Amino acid sequence: MNSHCNGKVSDSVEDFHLNNGFSDLIIDTKKSAVVAHRKHETSRKESEDESRLPLLEAAYTSILRHLGEDTDREGLLRTPLRAAKAIQFFTKGYHETIDDILNNAIFDEDHEEMVIVKDIDVFSLCEHHLVPFFGKVHIGYIPNKKVVGLSKLARIAEIFSRRLQVQERLTKQIAMAICEALQPKGVAVVIEAAHMCMVMRGVQKMNSRTVTSTMLGIYLEDPKTREEFLTLAMPQC
Ligand SMILES: Nc1nc2c(ncn2[C@@H]2O[C@H](COP(=O)(O)OP(=O)(O)OP(=O)(O)O)[C@@H](O)[C@H]2O)c(=O)[nH]1
Numbered sequence: 753m754n755s756h757c758n759g760k761v762s763d764s765v766e767d768f769h770l771n772n773g774f775s776d777l778i779i780d781t782k783k784s785a786v787v788a789h790r791k792h793e794t795s796r797k798e799s800e801d802e803s804r805l806p807l808l809e810a811a812y813t814s815i816l817r818h819l820g821e822d823t824d825r826e827g828l829l830r831t832p833l834r835a836a837k838a839i840q841f842f843t844k845g846y847h848e849t850i851d852d853i854l855n856n857a858i859f860d861e862d863h864e865e866m867v868i869v870k871d872i873d874v875f876s877l878c879e880h881h882l883v884p885f886f887g888k889v890h891i892g893y894i895p896n897k898k899v900v901g902l903s904k905l906a907r908i909a910e911i912f913s914r915r916l917q918v919q920e921r922l923t924k925q926i927a928m929a930i931c932e933a934l935q936p937k938g939v940a941v942v943i944e945a946a947h948m949c950m951v952m953r954g955v956q957k958m959n960s961r962t963v964t965s966t967m968l969g970i971y972l973e974d975p976k977t978r979e980e981f982l983t984l985a986m987p988q989c
């Protein structure tokens with residue numbers, strides 16, 4: 753496991769934040785190119801999604817029929833289409849990238865104290881049963897001269913949760929993405945979630961919660977920093 757936060761920033765983010773040794777014109781041109789590329793990508797992905805809709809709709813019609821339902825009854829007439837749109841929404845994170853959402857929101861800031869955004873609600877689908885799991889994400893990081901817009905931390909959590917997931921991977925992906933984008937001194941991510949596949953079916957344990965964590969950099973190396981995060985983020989524990 754990568755236990756530090758010195759990973760290379762992806763080229764596109766680095767390019768986007770170039771601010772030394774280039775003329776304003778070159779930077780503006782690069783920014784315009786990035787914006788144009790993003791717009792193009794977004795509309796390409798939207799049309800891809802639309803072209804898949806009829807296939808998903810047909811698949812849901814088939815599922816309903818195999819459940820013994822009459823797909824011509826009034827209440828179900830538009831259900832396959834609605835369900836197709838819903839599953840596309842639940843998995844929209846496949847079409848989004850960190851670069852898309854970070855936009856211009858990484859700032860130089862002489863701040864090296866812990867930043868925590870906690871109680872971020874997330875909804876995901878367990879990849880084993882395609883059943884929801886949902887809960888709260890707590891994110892902490894210690895900046896290394898760069899901070900990120902606070903909402904972007906929640907957006908990063910959103911990108912990875914809107915995919916078919918296991919909670920462990922979701923936790924790690926959020927932490928690694930912040931690490932790559934900011935190269936901070938450390939990143940801590942904890943997720944507390946309820947898995948409907950353990951509640952509504954299977955073992956049927958109504959009140960079970962799963963807690964996963966990924967600690968990188970100073971959070972891994974220094975127990976006091978880790979403890980400070982856990983006390984601030986999860987005081988009830
Ligand atoms: N580690 C991990 N396991 C998960 C997650 N979501 C669901 N699972 C588990 O995936 C496992 C799949 O086990 P299987 O035995 O193949 O499937 P199953 O027969 O439906 O299992 P039961 O849920 O026990 O009925 C179950 O133990 C689930 O609880 C997750 O995010 N992380």
Ligand SMILES: [Zn+2]
Nearest residue numbers: 878880881949
């Ligand atoms: Zn499951």
